[in-house]
Amino acid sequence: MLVGRRPCWRQLQASFFRLLCLIPTGFPVRSVDMQRATDNITIRQGDTAVIRCYVDDKVSKVAWLNRSNIIFAGEDKWSLDPRVDLVNKGQLEYSLRIQKVDVYDEGSYTCSIQTKQQSKTSNVHLIVQADSLDGEEYLDISGIMRNQAGRYECKASNDVATPDVKYVNVVVNYPPAIKNAKSSETQVGRMGVLQCDAAAVPKPEFEWYRDDKRLSNAQGISIQIVGTTTVLMISNVTEEDYGNYTCVATNKLGIQNASLFLYRPGTGRDINGSACLSQSLWLLLASITCLLFKC
Template identity: 80%
Template sequence: MRNQAGRYECKASNDVATPDVKYVNVVVNYPPSIRKTLSSEPPVGRLGTLQCEAAAVPTPEFEWFRDDKRLSNTQGINIQILGGNTILMIANVTEEDYGNYTCVASNRLGTQSASVFLYRPGTGRDINGSTCASLSLWLLMASFACLFFKC
């Protein structure tokens, strides 16, 4: 099992000689499992960042996709990979950049993918993708409640 990976000690002893100790490293290989994604909500003209974290042994390789197109380090897009983490950075967000991106983690044992979103500001989503009421809608509802209850 994954939690059994690590360094083990083997020690042999008898009454004739000093004990002999050897160490062995046990590696447990497993396919990628995406543990965390982070969407964002940058305004037009600003830096947009999307993040993806996966656990795997051997260390996963990452790819980013938008629609069915594989993304790479090009003008305006920078992909960084450090171990089990990857960050997609869009230098100067445009209207066309908003939408669904796919993070794919793979190694020789398997592949897993996850959707990560670049949201338009004020679209009613928080950076983790949960639906939330916008501040202006909340203020409007509070104003109506105040009028109705004469506060």
């Protein structure tokens, strides 16, 4: 009895294959009449690979091998891999199909054909391409400004698959900036409307003031806020309603205010949109000037 020696599985395979007369001595098989180089097949990871082999009616035995391991011997499957099967379209094709190809399937595949006169082989090298998962790319924006906010596109591509595209929304926070303040020229008894627009991120909160008094929704006064716009409406303007109003916009980063005027028709506005001084105010200034210069 021999101790410490075990038969090699590959040797058993080779011996069995030789008994089938499929492979001549000198395993792995070599073609005795084919001089062309090994064909290459490139397949994407996860796809199905079909490695073609064609025979004729004179073939007595045929087999598929991979790295000297038997996959199929005739119709008998030796491989335990459930992804592997044969494609037989009639009696003249003996192709090998591998589903859900992975990187470890890459390598040399041999279709061995035995006829009464000779044996020959067809060699194919399978190449599996896969996307790299360790690639990283960064976009650094130093001193970012609010006009650089928006959606940015990141695209990764290679020769294997269609590009993979992801989008990143960049939000730039900044304090309020009042960009539009509309005063109102309104007759007594009509509705006066003052409007204030502000740009800010986060969205601003608004307050309205008349002199130092904060205004709120009350009889005759309505305050509306829609997004970054606020509107102060006075439903029935009286003489007491004319004057200066202040719109205040705030968020966690800052505050800004703007002055608006509700004025009677005919008094006009200056180039900044503010109402001009009323006639009574001009008279007051004229009186003060006269006192100063001892008119």
